[in-house]
Amino acid sequence: MEVNTLKELIELLSLSSILSAALAILVGWLLLLAIRFSLQHLAEHFPRYRLQIGQTFPVSRIVVWGMVLIYVVFGIIKPPAEIMFAALGAVGLAVGLAAQDGIRNVLAGFMMIYNPPFRVGDMVQLGDHYGEVERIDLSVTWLRSFDDNTIMVPNAELLKQAVVNSNSGELAEMVTVKVDFPDDVAINEIKKIAREVAMCSPYTYLKKPVSVLVEPRYEYRSLLRFTIKAYVLDVRLERRLASDITERLYDAIHERFDLNRDVATSASV
Structure with missing residues (x-):
């Protein structure tokens, strides 16, 4: 029985079947290259929808390779049911023993694609x-x-x-810039300047609010921490927004108050 099954399997894997399967795999690979190129081209021409366009490729890859696998098995090889069950059992045992970590990663990948904690572009x-x-x-x-x-x-x-x-599928993302001043500065004046410089930045998304928060802290002496919260136009520009706000704030503070004290800043998302 086992000898006959093995003989039938060898007969199914003829040279023409192997070449046809290789051709199907090549077509699938070329199709995925074309899909990726098309999606990149669309993302460049429609940057507003860049994230949504990029998120379609993982699903497209699964669909294409799934169709190739089905075509190779049922359209080219066409194995009898007993050979298919025997092959699946042998492959499943070998894969289960040799690639446990890989299987966990693949299963996790399926879970992430259909219940994603993040998407392409996040x-x-x-x-x-x-x-x-x-x-x-x-x-x-x-x-x-x-x-x-x-x-x-x-x-x-x-x-x-x-x-x-940080952005959950949106292009806009909140960026925070934290600045420490001595506790004897004019709080309302600093808040006004900080809000103005954030709104003047070319990287700020003005359809969402800009806010400035103040809290006391102590680091060798009493300080006031000003936290500037603004949204960036594109997630890829978050560091430019943080740098631009910091530069503008330094220039405005020194110009208006001639402040020669140490000012510490930090940026985060």
């Missing part, structure tokens, strides 16, 4: 890594950091830790 904090989600594969997620580094994170690890999503 700015996320994954453990110690922060950057833009460039690609979501079945096994790994790819980030692009502000240092232009590519970061690969296994999908199974993402389900074990908290994920911080």
Whole structure:
């Protein structure tokens, strides 16, 4: 029985079947390249919908490879039911023993695609890594950091830790700039200047509110922390917005008050 099954399987895997399967895989790969190129082209011409366009590729990849697999198995090889069950059992056992971590990553990838904690184009904090989600594969997620580094994170690890999503599918994102002043400054005047410089920045999304909060803190002496909250036009410009607000605030404060004291700033999202 086993000898006959193996013989039938060898007969099914003829040279013509192998070539046809290879051709189907090649067509699927070329189709995915064309889809990715088309989506990138659309994203460049319609930047407002860049995130939504980028989010369609992971689903497209699953659909294309699924169709290729179905075509190869049922359209080219056409194995009998007993051979299919035997092959599935053998492949399942081998894969289960040799690629347990890979299977966990793939299963996590399916869960993330259909119940996503983030999407392509989102700015996320994954453990110690922060950057833009460039690609979501079945096994790994790819980030692009502000240092232009590519970061690969296994999908199974993402389900074990908290994920911080800064924009949740939107282009606009809140950016906070924190500035410390001595506690004897004119609070209302500083707040007014801080709000003005944030609204004057070319990177600020003015359809959303700009706010300035004040809180006391102590670091070797009493200080006042001014937190400027503004939304950036595009998540990729968040560092430029933070830098622009800081520069404008420094210039405005020194020009208006001739302030020669130390001023500490920090920016976050």
